[in-house]
Ligand SMILES: [Zn+2]
């Protein structure tokens with residue numbers, strides 16, 4: 001009986017407030033954000049990637065850079081359908097996609113057994129001005145949705161952006177990106193311990209994740225592991 005009522009209510013909701021696939025705009029039901037055809041084609045990461053830097057094994061960056069995080073993983077590539085959905089979350093405020101990405105992030109994380117048992121979740125912070133303009137920080141939204149699924153507390157008081165922060169220009173080279181990132185993030189002074197899961201929407205060069213991880217290690221973390229929605233094979 002309960003199921004009949006639930007199904008009827010869902011059907012009424014679909015009729016009154018139809019939702020659309022974030023990629024092809026086809027109508028979807030039951031609160032989905034993507035249609036079946038697009039879901040079949042979405043760019044999942046299936047090939048071998050380096051456990052630490054997340055790059056395809058042939059393009060591993062671990063010898064080139066020092067990383068304070070122990071590893072990074074993500075369910076999708078920074079391409080096509082996966083990228084479109086994330087960018088609608090990032091720039092158009094489409095928060096309905098948050099749970100879709102969080103679900104796949106958690107699925108990816110728990111498929112790597114060694115990467116479980118975290119004590120705290122945090123996220124890459126945004127400058128207060130930018131956050132106020134946008135109305136939200138997409139990394140924070142993802143962290144909260146991941147935290148809910150893992151039943152873990154999300155801490156927003158561990159890291160902050162400095163006044164140095166500015167939107168990075170595309171032409172800045174990788175070394176400069178790391179240098180800028182190190183100046184852009186600071187720990188707040190709160191002590192932490194144990195294993196920290198650090199969330200961001202996308203890993204490109206890894207500079208922000210590295211700078212935040214370094215600060216979290218200085219704040220007392222035993223380990224920082226990064227989880228993002230997308231992994232890019234390029235540095236910008
Ligand atoms: Zn579609």
Ligand SMILES: [Zn+2]
Nearest residue numbers: 050053060062
């Ligand atoms: Zn690597």
